Amino acid sequence: MSAPLLSARGLARDYRLPRQRLGGPHPVHHALVDVDLDVDAGEIVAVIGESGSGKSTLARLLLALDRPTRGQVTFDGRPVVAGPARNLRWLRAGTGIVLQDPYASLDPRFRVHDVIAEPLRALKVPGDHRRLVADVLTRVGLGPDRAASYPHELSGGQRQRVALARAIVHRPRLLVGDEPTSALDVTVRAEIIALLRDLNATLGLAVVLVSHDLGLVQRFAERVVVMHAGRVVESGPTGAVLDDPRHAYTRGLVAAVPRLPVRSTDA
């Protein structure tokens, strides 16, 4: 068996909180406690949980956007250590990230072309950047003509496609999505899920999807990791975990999701 593409062992992140009184000790919040995670090349793994579960902290640590208090992340066999950008170019070249809010994550002063080409410049990717941007715009369903637009000229769904294009333009092997569809309308959400699935199938892109949206996770992820209060409480194949949750927390979570009435045509 080959080594996983991404691996985390014993990952922990503590935050010092403000003192309760002058000169008193800083209380410590354990945002992440002893988390292990493996993601194979081309695999789709969802990290689910609610606010404060530690799932976004985990995503940040996986991409060296934050430094763990304890534990180790490896990507492609190399240790991931947060530090200056020049030491992380190899990691940035192999990974991409999409965040929740496409309004906040695109610089309004940059045209779509510049937004998407930015990682190509930063990573010194050789080749015709104009061509690479046009290709990736086509791949995310926008078309090369959009390169000249400004973010404010785009709808929320189009912006999220631009954010995705920027995340994959340099052909990473891993995409981390932190709630990439949460801010979108339901019809747009369905389109973005279809696009992510297509990128996974055609590019062999591994995906770590951080989400509280169990409907999305159920349709998209092969494996699911359930987090609660900074710990992984349960993990396994998506169908097994969501159809037959074993941990009390997962059972409560699954029970709480509102269902649509069953349609006769779906039976």
Add this chain to the structure above:
Amino acid sequence: MSLEIEDLRIAIRGRTVVDGVSLSLGDGDRLGLIGESGSGKSLTALAMLGLLPPGSTVSGSIRLDGRELVGRSDRELAAVRGRQAGIVFQEPATALNPVRRVGAQIGESLRIHYGFTKRQALERAVKLAARVHLPDPERIVYRYPHELSGGQRQRVAIAAAIATGPRLIIADEPTTALDVTIQAGILDLFDHEVTRSGASLLFITHDLAVLARIVARAAVLADGRVIEQAAVADLLASPAHPVTAALAAAAYATSFVGAPVASRPLPAGTPVASQPLAADAPVASRP
């Protein structure tokens, strides 16, 4: 309380955002308003309470129990808001005043509209806090909003909305900002309170699964118009308008599918995260 909206038009700085909406809601009935962002569903609700942003113009008719609201002064609309209608917004963190104690906010409409003294209003706030299942009602009324969780803040907002026993309750995406386990408790609370009070309910959401949980009938809005109005089951199973069909298809393509977890029902209103876990130890991962 009956509500009749006829040919409601709202323009904000000359741009038409609600374009001829007509709706009717009988006394004690529930109606859902569904649509995507920008469809006009929230503005329709805000217009009823005179809460539209400055620079808005309204025409058409909104009648509560036959009384016309369009064209009334802010003062008259404030009286309607306080006595006859209660509203709960999406984000309790911004809907509540951060520098006033929770109890004062729950009892505020009683003081303003029914002449309660500070003490009477506070006593009533404690009862209301208990009714919406806030923990330790006697003490929580002295807390500030930032000391509460998101779900608790939304319970405060609901307590404030039902304080005067309104005959119409308007809920604008009341659970959108909440975690799913917290959402379940808040929806149960809404359902229970609306049934208990017999108030009419206008429930605004973009989530068809949430809609189906709370109301039997809904109007679909798109581009400031009602494009379809029917039983929720029919909107989902046999939508008449292509926009409704797209909404239903997307909902079925993205929402969770699965039988309820039968063996372990949660006590109503209990946030899962606060329950002691049966075993704190993680469950062994399945290959």
